[in-house]
Amino acid sequence: MATPAKPDHLDGLMTDPYGTYAQLRRTAPVRRITGPDGTPAWLVTRYADVRAALADQRFSVDKRHASPGSYRGFSLPPALDANMLNMDPPDHTRIRRLVVKAFTKQRVESLRAPVRRTADELLDAVEGAGRADLVAAYAAPLPITTICDLLGVPADHRRDFTDWTDALIAPDPAKPDRAKETVVAMLGFYTALIAEKRERPGEDLLSDLIAARDDGDRLGEDELTSLAFLLHFAGYENAVQLIGNAVLALLRHPDQLAALRADPARLPGAVEEFMRYDASAVFSIRRFAREDVTIGGVTVPAGETVFLGLGSAGRDPDRFPDPDRLDLTRDASGHLALGHGIHHCVGAPLARLELTTAIGALVERFPDLALGVPESELRWRPSMRARGLLALPVVF
Template identity: 45%
Template sequence: MADTEAAKRIELVGDDFHDDPHRYYERWRALGPALEVRFTNGASAWVVIGYAEARAALADPHLHKDARGIYEVFRRKFPDAPSDPSSQALNHHMLNSDPPDHTRLRKLVNKAFTPRRVAALRSRIEEITTGLLDEMDRHDVVDLLQEFAIPLPVTVICELLGVPFANRAAFQAWTKILLGAMVSSDEQRVTASQEMARYLQDLVADKRVRPGDDLLSGLVQVGDDGDQLSAGELSSMAFLLLVAGHETTVNLIANGTHSLLRDRAQFEALRADPDAIADAVEEFLRHDGPVGWATLRYTAEPIRIADAEIPADEIVYVALTAANHDPDRYRTPERLDIAADASGHLAFGHGIHFCVGAPLARLEAKVAFSALLQRFPNLRLADPDFTPRWQPSFLIRGMTELPVRLHD
């Protein structure tokens, strides 16, 4: 009887999860703010969905992120799974580390994302935005994702890191596979991680020989206190900054635009009050943020979250989108309200792993929405009955296309 009851507490995550994850979250809330789930491939994990519990979990040092520990947990849980040294090498970055390693790695990149340094990028972001909108203006119908939401942050991060823009198609393809790891095949993941690792290793080696005025070249050099990243750390840091530096902002712009176009009153209200765009961006982040689940954590010893007793050697995810729709924190979470107070949302995480690129993402989004609404006051969905197809990724919450009509 006890075994049967325990089995009932493990919720199946079906293939339709990505179509409407909030349908799952609404059902799960009746089971508590943290619960165990099982994926269609047979793997299981714990997911935190309550706002208060998620905020606490994101800052809890008992939920570890060290990459070596993560792989040990996976090795014990899935002894027959193929080993992928390239993937492991790419993932030894600050997002998958605990103090003191995390403290050291974060210090080396923090200075590149200070509010002052980010603010200095505004004119270039505005220039890129204007050029993209000029090109779009030549058409009546475009895929906003491909023509605007993707190239804006990709161009910015490529220039910031010193990555050739011409290589964007390759690293975006690798990114899609690696971020959809739960649904990508083992062969796809291994191939993508090997190709991306080689690309980044070659890029880092080139920066050593021919440094430029870019962030990656700066990271190759010795830090202020004599600290220096190893070759492996440089490649994994480049992977993190390149992927996180564009993929999240892409979907912040696309998801926010889609939400606005589904609510014409909100669209018109924002056009009439451009000063409200900064607050609207926070609501876009809360309402349909670009990150579904934070990168994984694991337990080294049993821990308790609310009424859930989580054993040692378990994978734990924090569902940011679920936390941001917790009715105990936000009164009408399912409704987009650009005038609402979205403060405290967890779209960028919380604690020591709070997104280092948040100031840049916010600036790009503010510039993007300001220019987009001003240039195209009649912007609307190309098909009023458009239903998005979502990327099959638990980490990234993003559409595969967003066809829009620009003119009457």
Template identity: 45%
Template sequence: MADAIDLNEYGAKLREDPHSVYAELRALGPVHRVRLPPPENYDSWLVVGYEEARAALADPRLAKDVSSLDTPPFAGRPAFDKNLLAVDPPQHTRLRALVTRAFTARRVKALEPRIQRITDDLLDAMLPHGHADLVEAFAYPLPITVICELLGVPEIDRAAFREMSNEMVAPTSEEAQQRAVDRLLVYLAELIEDKRRAGPADDLLSALIRTTAEDGDRLSAEELRDMAFLLLIAGHETTVNLIVNGVHTLLTHPEQLAELRADPDLIDDAIEEMLRYEGPVETATFRYAAQPLEIAGIVIERGEPVLIGLSAANRDAGRYAAPDRFDIHRDARGHLAFGHGIHYCLGAPLARLETRTALRTLLRRAPALALDGPPGEWFPGMLIRGRRSLPVRW
């Protein structure tokens, strides 16, 4: 077994500038055994090369479901283990087919006027003040309002939901994270039961309750709860940080911002470059070797955990020329910010739509937008790449 590189030795650099850490690792090879920082504090394989990451994301030998594997004690089954990120085919194939029956492209497209209205309302409230924390005033409330309205989460519950969600993706401690998991388990089960009793409604969760395949297959109560969990967490945490990272990147690259202002039609290319340059998901969720396999000549034994570095892959000079340069004219296609293979993000079209609406409207209505002091600290851990605050003025 290879000696582990202790990522804790990088200290604050791993959080503040992980790209330089991954570049150091990539110079030594595309795959490494590492000791993860808290709260994990255990060894895992980390893939930092683009080609290796892309292949690993689609490799069926790297499993999500650990129930049949001789995994270490830390790799127990997650609390929400019936969602798309925790199962493998054929269960994954079945769940994705059922969910996509309700979460259609038409449903996402139909949200566009409402997303624009929410965006305008938030800016109407924010802009008269002349300055704000963009996270609190804009980047957080937009996606959480959209996903809660889409799923049918009552407005009164959204503050509590935010607290639970933040603790789950960027935990302050293992104990606090577990408390958040337990609360969310109970909350979602009760929400689904309330909707079942209330009868047909137009929200996505109600549609998932009613969804039936040709053979009569339906989502079970546990599957509904776990899919609601995935849609709620993934449906807003990533978009919040895509908006925040995107705005911060533009404001710290004024020549690129000026070019986007001069040609707003570049917005879609700019968003793809934001996803590549500073995407909101740093590493994919854990996979486990269902059988011994090799990645770039490195043998990974059955049951061992594997982390695939999405941010690391997206800065690989073997795939993108001058990868540390932010360039909205770059062809950023092929980036791995939304993953690859069967676990490619189901909500990618919604995230792109929300971000396009948010950035286009913000830049148009706040032409003098600028930073108003140092941004907040980065979230802990290696899952979500995002800041706690972003002070701006206009």
């Protein structure tokens, strides 16, 4: 067994993530670090180890398996915390089965035309200016509109959704109470919305989740509220960053952008490559070892926190040859950007639809799309958990 390394902040994960991952895969593929919450954790970086751990039931997502002092995390009220990302089987199995019954392929496919319509409207709004911040003007409003349509959220609350999500993704140090105020506001909103949908169901996912049953079982109030919160938060955060990261990848590789423009049929495969190349989720949701578990030659003690490096796994040369090169003809299937195993992203089809539509509409509309600032001026969200741009200025 390898000797556990002293906890390390690994600042390179912020300044040079993929260079840092490459070094870790070579020298310390299972490394003890200081996690985002300031407590010690283990970071797993090789593809084979990450994939195996994602499906290993000895690693739990239930915080009750954390040993005292090994995990702090962000505190949510039970009505927002009782979601699938914090549950193991059998509770996870029961809730996911109910979600899958309502979140069907047909429902996702029915969103294709509305998502394209939203993309075209957003591009119409900036076309005359010849320049835009694609995060603020396109990558952010597209998924928030989509998730609100999906859940049946009234249009006059969509600005609130954007503000709430931004307040939790990137808290303002100057407003330390903002995150708690946001949680209270979201809880109140979802509680009222669910009550309204129960009285007057609509043709939306939230109404179907309220009605969903499986052998007489149904979702409880806290489960419904936290599930709506999860779908909103994950559906917005991941899509915003995936779109921004994918556009930047194309602008950095003009040959691949030209190839995609010349052959739009490549787009579905290109979407998989975008997710492999620059995943929005840097780590999977944290795990806790139920028992002493040996992975990559290192034993993780029971109760300690483990982060599985999804971003690192996508750049592992043992799985993806020449991994730092964007190649839209590559077979990128098997990437872990949307997870693996029982916690594989339930919204994966929607994520693929949004990314395909967003990139397709953008490439079709602006044949001379280019960065509007030197690449050195781009700034990334100050987060070890999620990789995404604060802004993406472009000209066209």
